[in-house]
Amino acid sequence: MEITPTLLPDVKLLSPRVFSDDRGFFFESWNADTFARAGIDFAFVQDNHSRSQRNVLRGLHYQLPGAQGKLVRVTNGAAFDVVVDIRRSSPDFGRWYGVELSAENKRMLWVPPGFAHGFLALADDTDFLYKCTAPYQPECEHCLLWNDPKIGIAWPMDNGAALLSGKDSEGKLLCEAPVYP
Structure with a gap:
């Protein structure tokens, strides 16, 4: 497993060692010891698929x-995955990092607790695993506005028109949202 630091020190990009041949491929997507050595020493309690x-x-x-930490990856299609540091005490408060995750590149992103997370599907039928x-607690869920100009995420959209849920279209600006200490 190759573990690459990102512009946000607690966020890590993970590239597994993939064994491929004419039959297909195999790779290890989770190993508690390997991840703990990389500073990702958390117990996972829930898996999600969208x-x-x-x-x-x-x-x-x-x-x-x-707060949820998330290990995310794409198993079909491609997505531009984004995290925003929303820990007020962090020197990186309000900074974002984005990376393409795809079925082809098999990369994963570690999103630590204290970060907002979102993604843009770059292909039809993009399967995203978290x-x-x-556990998910709907009464504790919050949403930052995806296009908050203060954050300034450069989403790579085909035509500039994101397809949003009602909840996501009503996200809050970072300056109005509850954040971590």
């Missing part, structure tokens, strides 16, 4: 209280 069509934008979601460190 499917999205091209230009569907989900996020930027987080829970407060009940391993979460805390």
Whole structure:
């Protein structure tokens, strides 16, 4: 497993060692010892799977209280995955990081607790998998506005039109949202 630091020190990009031949491929997507050595020493309690069509934008979601760490990856299609540091005490508060995750590149992203998370589907039938460190609690869920100009995420949209849920279209600006200490 190759573990690459990102512009946000607690966020890690993971590239598994893939064994491929004419039959297909195999790779290890989770190993507690390997991840613990990389500083990802959490117990996962819930797995989620979503499917999205091209230009569907989900996020930027987080829970407060009940912060979730997430190990995310794409198993079909491709997505532009984004995290935003929303820990007020962090020197990176309000900064974002984005990376393409795809079935082809098999990369994973570690989203630590204290970050908002979202993604833009870059292909139809994009399957996105999340391993979460805390269970989903709808009463604790919050959403940052995906296009908050203060954050300034450069979403790679085909035509500039994101397909959003009602909840995601009503996200809050970072300056109005509850955040972590």
